[in-house]
Amino acid sequence: MTTDLTGLAEETASRLRNDITGGALPPGQRLSETRLAAELGVSRNTLREVFRLLTREGLLRHEPNRGVFVAVPSMASIVDIYRVRRLIEVPALAHAWPRHEAVAQMRLAVEKARAAREIQDWRMVGSANMEFHAAIVALTDSARLQGFFAQIIAELRLAFGLLDSPERLHEPYIDRNARILDLLVEGRQDQAAAMLAGYLDESERVVLAAFARLG
Amino acid sequence: MTTDLTGLAEETASRLRNDITGGALPPGQRLSETRLAAELGVSRNTLREVFRLLTREGLLRHEPNRGVFVAVPSMASIVDIYRVRRLIEVPALAHAWPRHEAVAQMRLAVEKARAAREIQDWRMVGSANMEFHAAIVALTDSARLQGFFAQIIAELRLAFGLLDSPERLHEPYIDRNARILDLLVEGRQDQAAAMLAGYLDESERVVLAAFARLG
């Protein structure tokens, strides 16, 4: 799971990514090149490379001659993200090999989520849930799909950061993830996939509803 | 289809992309920063931004402290790409709305391919075929999926560039694309999807076989 932190640019990108998905930099926030470069202790050129990376990932928005801003998630983007998730995750689970090595990652994510629930760390519960879904995609053995999905997840976390009540957002899915995992190892992939599909539908509804309440 | 050519970096990226997929820069070729910067008439910094972009797209490979190279397609990457294509394109077609606006793009691509066949321009036939598949993905109305697919396609074109006999590679699919389009507009999406699935299987076999002959 360790990304190549080779190079200052990627390292800085990783730091900034956390600041964004962690909510330290609110959506819509403008990022001044000179100020942020000084703040992060890197040169302007390096920071611009970082901006390119994160813009490509959908976390930043770039307006020519005006600057870069933290991306503002829209309802349209959430709908799109869930559409992609359904399209990728459900078949991934349906065609999975129950003894694939990624199953271990899924189990790990479930345990991590439960541990986080114990200490009421809902943000960590959210992370663990995301790792569970990333593990589902890993069942496909497709490096490209996994890379793409990682981006999607980062964008979704950005949207989650806007919403409050993280408990309602993540808690209900911990045990369902566990159930999905059980079904998979029992060889009942289609039931697992069906359950996941319902999961995604409901999650999308909840997120959209919470989003609508913000105006 | 017009990319924002805002900014010198993206413009240069576009130029370099064509050089790569067009075969002017062979896979494995090392790209010296200073030399290429002078050749393209941009500064080293700008070129490095371009490198980031194309590396992200999978067209270049970056080795720390050694430089960037034109990516060398492997059999593993081809298998992966076709896996992704099946996963995305087949459901996209199966659930498509026969009167979607992207259908017009599909028709356009078919006509372009036939026109190119007339003048024996197999490279253009290849482009048109790719546009046909991009149009299939456009049926999903998902901006993220379309962006992802565009990358996949660029990588695949890179692999095609390695192979000779472009006629055998592209010609057989022109009429099949037309047939798929017909089935879709007649509302027989599942038959269209099934045909596409067979199409992809066969295309993968052909490409892998041609690839294996290269050693």
Next chain:
DNA sequence: TCTACCGTGATTGTTGAACAAAAGAACCGG
């Protein structure tokens, strides 16, 4: 002759400064 070591040259990684161009803000006249 072969191999291990070391130095040299070239390339990348990163920085800082500079300047043109564009956008936004302040100002001024009507």
Next chain:
DNA sequence: CCGGTTCTTTTGTTCAACAATCACGGTAGA
């Protein structure tokens, strides 16, 4: 109150410099 003009800030792009790293070749020793 409004429209236009100047001023200031920020971005887009380039250039020059230097440290770190790598590739190559030569040398010493077995």
